[in-house]
Amino acid sequence: MREPKKYLAPALLATAALMLVGCAPTAGATSDGGTTEEDSKEPVNVSIIYSETGPLAAYGAAYKGGLEAGLDYVTEGSGEIDGREITIEYADDAGDADKAVSLAKDAIGSGTKIIAGTVASGIALALAEQAQQNKVLYISGAAAVDGVTGINDYTFRSGRQTYQDVATAGTFIGDPEGKKVLVFGQDTAFGQGNLAGVEAVLGAKGATVSSVLVPEDATEFTPFAQRILDEAPDLVFVAWAGATSGAMWQALEQQGVFDAAPVVTGLGDTATHEAYGAASDKISFLNHYFAGIPENDVNTAMVDYLEANDQKADLFSPDGFNAALMIAEAVKTGGDDVEKMVDALEGFTFDGPKGEITVRAEDHAMIQPMYQVKLVSKDGAWVPELIEEVDAETVAPPVVE
Template sequence: MRTQKFLVAGAAALALTLSACAPNAAAPAPAPGTAGSTGSAAAPADTTPVKVDIIYSKTGPLAAYGETFYQGFQAGLEHATEGTGEVNGRKLEITYTDDAGNPDKAVAAAKDAIGNGTRIIGGTVVSGVALKLAEQAEQNKVLYISGPAATDAVTGLNKYTFRSGRQSLQDVATAANGIPDGAKVTVFAQNNAFGQGNVAAVKAVLGAKGAQVSEVLVPEDVTEFTPFARQLVDAKPDLVFVAWAGATSGAMWQAVAQQGVLDSTTVSTGLGDKATYGAYGAASDKITFLNHYFPGAAGNDVEKAMIEGVEKAGGSADLFTPDGFVAAQMIVRAVEEGGGDDVDAMISALEGWEFDGPKGKTQVRASDHALIQEMYQVKLVKDGDSWKPELINKVDAATVAPAEKPIG
C-alpha cells in the first residue's frame, strides 16, 4: 500500500498574518448580547481531512497501466489543488491500494476503506474489478470514480459510479468511421470483461449498420495464439477488430502477422501504450489504429501541464495518464462543491460538469455519467529504431458519444 498525506500549514500562517494586521488586536471581543455583538459566534471552518482511497493495479497483469494511471493522478492532484493538496482548507488524505488485478482483493480494500470513514474511492484499470467496486459504492452509498476500465457496463450502473476514462463504445465508434454498412466483422479479444464488452460494443455500433458480427475469444491464460489467429483467416471477415490488453500483446500480434491475417483482411485496433508500439513492427502500415490518447494528441494547456507534472516526478505520459489526471480533477470538484462528506452533494456537483481536461473539453454526462471526450485516429511511423504515433484525425466528442442509458 502506498499512502501519501498532504499536510499544509498555510492556514496557520494566514491566521498569524491576519492577527498581526488587525486593529486593536488586543481588545477583548464584545460579550454575546452586548453592543457590537452579533449574538452568536461564527461556526468554525471544517478542517478535518477528506479520506480518499485509490485502488489500482500496482502489481498484476495490468501493472504498467496502473502505474500510468497513478502518475496521472498525482499530476492531476497537483494541478487541481494548485500544489496545496487540499480543498477548501481540508487536506486530501489519499491512500493508494494495490488490487493486483484481483476483484476480491479490490473489494476487501474498498470495505476496509469505507469502514475507516472513506466516502470517496477511485481507480482500477481492470473492468472486472471496476464492476465489483461499483457494487460496493452502491451498497455503501459512497462516491466511486472508475479509472481506465473500459467496460460499458460501468456507465449508468448506479448513481454513485462515475468514470474518468473512455469506454468501449467510444473505441468502437472511433474505429467505425469508414467501415461500410453490412460488413462481415470478427472481434478478436480476450475472454474477460474487457473483451466481452468490446464484442457487445461492436454489435451495438456496427451491428446497427447491418454488420454481421462474430467473435473469437481467447482465454486469458493462453500463451500460444497461432490456432486462434488461424480461426481469423478461416472466417474470411471484411474486418477484424482486435481488443487486447496486457503483456501478451506482442506474442498475439506476432501470431496474427505470421498467419497472414494482416494480408488477408482489414485489421482495426486500439493503439496501446508505448511498450506495444514495437509489437506491430513492419505490419503497422496494415493496421488502422483508433486511439484514446498518446502524448501530444490534444495539444492544449491542460495536457501540457499534465505532461510537465508527470515528467517532473520522473515519469512519462502514456495511454492512461489522462484517466488518472481526470480522476483527480473530478475528486477535487466533488469535494470543492460537495464538501467531501455529503455524497449526494458530491454526485450533484459532478453530474453535467463540463471542464477542460487533458483531452480538451470534457463533460460528465448527467443522465448516465458517461465521460464525453474526443478520440483519435492515428498511424505508427518509423522513428529511428522504434515507432511513434502520428495523428491522422481528431474525432469530435459528440461523434463518438455512446447512446444514453438510464442509471440502473
C-alpha cells in the same frame, strides 16, 4: 437533466476560495447545529484503490502519476481545495476483486466518503456495488467495462469505456450499414467480450458481424489468417493479448490480411508499441490517449509534471488526472455531503488533458474525443502519430436508462 457545471480554471480557484472565506461564519457551532468553519477546514480523506502490483500494475502506475499531476494542477501545488487538505491514501488491490472490496470497506468504515482508482473492470463493478450500499462517491479509473456507466447514482468514471473503443474502430469504415466486420481474437472471456461489444455497437448500426476465435493455446496462426481472407470482410477487428501476439501479427502480415481489409486494434500503453513487428505500420489503431496528441495547456501541464518527476505520460495518465479534477469539483461544491458531490459531478464539463469532457448527467458516461492513430518509425523506434481525432459525440454511448 441538471444544468451542466463548467470547471473553474486553477487561476480562478484562489479567488473563489477568498469569496467563500469572506462570506463564511466565524468558528463555532451554528444556530442549526450544522458544520462550523473550523470543522469545514478538516482534511478530506480520499481512498485510491488501484493495482500497484499484479497484472495491471503498469496501468495503475500511469493512473497514479496522472492523479498526482491533476491534484498538483487543480490545487496549484497546495494540495488543498478551499483551504481543505486533500489527503490521499493509496491501497493496492493487486488485481483482486475480493481484496479491493475489503480495502473499500475498511476505508468506508474509517469515514472516507470518496473512493477512486480501479484499472480492472471486474473490480470496478464490485466497488460500484459498495458505493451504492454505503452511499459514498466512487470514481472508477481505467476500467473500460460498459456496465459501470449508469450502474447507480454514486458511481462515476474518469476514463473511456468499451463502447467508445469499438465505435472508434468503426470510424475506419465510415457508415457501418451493410458492411462486414470480422472479430479476430482468442476464444477466451476477453475475445468473446470484444465480439459481444462489436455486435452491440457496430451490429446495431447495420454491420454484419462474424468472428474467427482462436483457441488460447494455439501457436500456429496461418490457418486462421486464411479463414479471415475467406470471409472477405470490410474490417477486421483484432482483440488479442498475451505472449503469442507477435506470432499472430506476423501470420496476418505474411498471409496478406492487411492487403484485404483495414485491420483495427487498440493501441496500448507505451510498452506495447514495439510488439507488432513487420505489421507495425500496417495496423489501424483506435486510441484513447498518447502524450503527443492533445495540444492544450492542460495536457502540457500534465506532461511537464510527470517529466519533472521522472515519469512519462502514458495511456491511462488522463484517467488519473480527470479523477483529480472531479474530486476537486466534488469537494469544492459538495463539501462533505455525498449527495451534493453527486449533484456537482452530474453534467460537469471541464477541460482535461484530452480537451473538453462532459460527465453526462443521465448516466455518468464520460463524453470525450477518441483517436485514429498509426505507428511510424522514428529514430529506430515505433511511435504513434495522429490520423484523425474522432468527435466525442460521434462515439458517445447510448444513454443508459
